[in-house]
Amino acid sequence: MYFLLTFLQKLEQWDQWLFMKINSSWTNPVFDTLMPFFRNPVYWVPLYIFLLIFMLVNFKTKGLWWSVLFLSTIALTDMIGTYIFKNNFGRDRPCADPDFSMHVRLLVGCIGRGNSFISNHAANHFGMATFFFITLRKFLTKWVWIAFLWAALICYAQIYVGVHYPSDVLAGMLLGLSLGTITGYIFNKSFGFAIFGNQPIV
Secondary structure: HHHHHHHHHHHHHHHHHHHHHHHHHHHOHHHHHHHHHHHHHHOHHHHHHHHHHHHHHHHHHHHHHHHHHHHHHHHHHHHHHHHHHHHHHHHOOOOOOOOOOHHHHOOOOOEEEEOOOOOOOHHHHHHHHHHHHHHHHHHHHHHHHHHHHHHHHHHHHHHHHOOOOOOHHHHHHHHHHHHHHHHHHHHHHHOOOEEEEEEEEO
16 A cells, blocks of 8 residues: 555656646747647637538538537547546646645636546547547548647647646546547448548448
């Protein structure tokens, strides 16, 4: 038991050390301007709305099922992140922790206490990116990796602006990868696009 507690304490120290590096040391004026935008849904929700409309208009019934499972991925990651993790772990955000907040360079508003682990932003975006990758990789080929790059930027921003620890983000990424794999597999198995050349057959 002693060794477990020591190990957990060491993990927390590493977590805080990496947080301070990303949040306070590895910084620059460009990231200070850009990263808050990656945190704010106002700037990226229109992108997802456009994606859903594009799938519905171009792929009809299969596009509808793609959209349903895409939205289901978001809903599942969000509900599991909130009701299973946040509500049971009750970890304070770095910006709301009275013993740690003095080390935080906060670039956005701090959203209360007890809801840091896991990062729902990380879970949502990695869930969407994984679903996107699994269902469209044969169609978009190498371009499909952009989804993971986008999700990684969203995740990095959570730490950079001061609202999540790296472990919050890592756990959210793992949850998103898991659920996105499941929903992507369900779509491919039941409704997936048949590929002829570089075009999907609907």
